Amino acid sequence: MNFHVLTLFPELVTAGLSGSMIGRALEKGSIRINAVNIRDFTEDKHKKTDDYIYGGGAGLLLQAQPVYDAYKSVLAGIGGGRKIRTVYLTPQGRTFHQGMAQELAQEEDLIFLCGHYEGVDERVLEQVVTDYVSLGDFVLTGGEPAAVVMIDAIARLVPGVLHNGDSVMEESFSGYLLEYPQYTRPEVWMGERVPEALLSGDHKRIREWRRQKAKERTRCRRPDLYAAYEALMQCRRELLQNKLHHMDMAELIYREKAELLYHDREGTLLRERKSGTLMITVKSKEAGERILESFLAQGGEVPKLLTAKQAFMEEVIEKCLHMTLSSCDLQAVYTRKEAPPIKQQDIRQLGAEYLEVLLAHYDLTDEAYLLDRLSNGAVFGIFVDNTLAGFIGEHAEGSMGMLTVFPAYRRRGLGTALESFMIHRTLQKGYTPFGYVVEENKASVKLQEKLGLYMAKEKVWWYEKNM
Numbered sequence: 344m345n346f347h348v349l350t351l352f353p354e355l356v357t358a359g360l361s362g363s364m365i366g367r368a369l370e371k372g373s374i375r376i377n378a379v380n381i382r383d384f385t386e387d388k389h390k391k392t393d394d395y396i397y398g399g400g401a402g403l404l405l406q407a408q409p410v411y412d413a414y415k416s417v418l419a420g421i422g423g424g425r426k427i428r429t430v431y432l433t434p435q436g437r438t439f440h441q442g443m444a445q446e447l448a449q450e451e452d453l454i455f456l457c458g459h460y461e462g463v464d465e466r467v468l469e470q471v472v473t474d475y476v477s478l479g480d481f482v483l484t485g486g487e488p489a490a491v492v493m494i495d496a497i498a499r500l501v502p503g504v505l506h507n508g509d510s511v512m513e514e515s516f517s518g519y520l521l522e523y524p525q526y527t528r529p530e531v532w533m534g535e536r537v538p539e540a541l542l543s544g545d546h547k548r549i550r551e552w553r554r555q556k557a558k559e560r561t562r563c564r565r566p567d568l569y570a571a572y573e574a575l576m577q578c579r580r581e582l583l584q585n586k587l588h589h590m591d592m593a594e595l596i597y598r599e600k601a602e603l604l605y606h607d608r609e610g611t612l613l614r615e616r617k618s619g620t621l622m623i624t625v626k627s628k629e630a631g632e633r634i635l636e637s638f639l640a641q642g643g644e645v646p647k648l649l650t651a652k653q654a655f656m657e658e659v660i661e662k663c664l665h666m667t668l669s670s671c672d673l674q675a676v677y678t679r680k681e682a683p684p685i686k687q688q689d690i691r692q693l694g695a696e697y698l699e700v701l702l703a704h705y706d707l708t709d710e711a712y713l714l715d716r717l718s719n720g721a722v723f724g725i726f727v728d729n730t731l732a733g734f735i736g737e738h739a740e741g742s743m744g745m746l747t748v749f750p751a752y753r754r755r756g757l758g759t760a761l762e763s764f765m766i767h768r769t770l771q772k773g774y775t776p777f778g779y780v781v782e783e784n785k786a787s788v789k790l791q792e793k794l795g796l797y798m799a800k801e802k803v804w805w806y807e808k809n810m
């Protein structure tokens with residue numbers, strides 16, 4: 344991932360990011376920092392980049408020309424003519440949080456614009472900025488320390504930057520609760536023992552102890568977060584009253600990937616935190632329209648994908664979000680605790696080197712999405728005599744999918760083996776396996792039933808953003 348920083352003080356940015364984990368990631372090349380000095384782009388013969396403020400007022404303002412030319416030079420370096428997310432650091436922006444870090448970590452290139460003095464000429468901000476971001480309700484002398492903080496938080500989410508990917512999964516703000524307390528040797532220090540549960544070696548007990556402590560700590564230190572957690576749990580209980588129809592939404596909450604955008608007796612709107620996919624279920628068309636309109640009024644962005652649980656939402660979704668119906672599926676849910684029997688098969692996790700093969704056999708999504716799934720370790724291949732014969736994956740919102748067996752290998756039970764494997768894997772994590780099936784795909788419906796999944800009576804509808 345490449346971080347481009349437009350600044351008058353490049354050394355503040357490079358020095359702030361040269362040590363520890365981020366320094367090592369820079370050396371390894373997992374991330375790159377391109378600190379661009381705005382002063383190098385001024386057309387002023389005295390190298391001036393700022394001037395007085397029209398209408399009066401204290402201080403000086405960064406001029407539009409050098410900022411714009413510095414920005415253009417970064418775009419030219421990236422090439423491809425893509426729109427690049429450009430963050431302007433300002434106390435007037437949206438407050439930075441972990442969800443934003445996760446979202447921004449998906450980008451290949453990010454541009455940060457650091458203001459100094461009283462700020463930057465509004466006209467150039469209008470031209471280049473896509474995101475106004477603040478670190479909090481206080482004022483810094485410039486955007487550089489804020490850019491360093493944001494880059495640190497984003498970079499550590501880039502695969503390969505931290506040694507242990509799991510530590511990202513369990514830390515504060517990744518889920519809904521603060522992290523539980525942790526201990527290392529010695530077992531007794533100043534008379535204080537490490538809690539007994541943690542020494543028990545009983546994984547279930549340890550998990551429960553940690554969850555309980557995380558809840559207590561959150562309730563005490565961050566009552567605001569705890570209230571949001573309770574609201575999500577209540578929402579999940581209500582969704583599970585129609586388990587087969589709403590399992591995807593309930594699982595999104597359970598797997599700590601959901602942001603609750605709206606919930607009352609009339610409907611629920613959730614957002615998957617990483618991909619931004621929306622999920623909506625409502626009692627009536629009027630409620631659906633009201634919920635989506637308030638989502639937009641609060642600055643909500645139209646996502647790439649949305650799933651709705653009611654057919655009558657088509658008109659509303661087209662009208663409010665300008666999204667187009669792309670498919671209609673049945674939801675299949677594996678409700679048992681025990682996994683189906685599995686035969687010993689050669690199933691392996693697939694890496695990014697399999698992108699071409701996946702693209703050749705699976706055309707329901709685009710290249711970037713498949714690469715994301717491969718890089719996240721979410722795709723598994725079945726091998727026959729050391730040759731790939733098919734694959735299955737976990738979609739971004741948690742469903743099992745992409746099941747494909749290559750033509751020469753069909754009718755040998757490989758599809759059953761792949762899906763049984765995914766069910767096992769999902770149950771092992773303590774989650775409920777589910778997937779979406781096209782009703783007309785009789786072979787797939789039959790496979791789900793054979794494996795013991797139940798089909799919801801009601802369908803789900805998928806919508807895509809109009810490009």
Ligand code: ADE
Binds near residue numbers: 432434478481484486
């Ligand atoms: N620049 C000045 N103050 C700031 C803040 N609080 N957050 C981000 N950028 C800033």
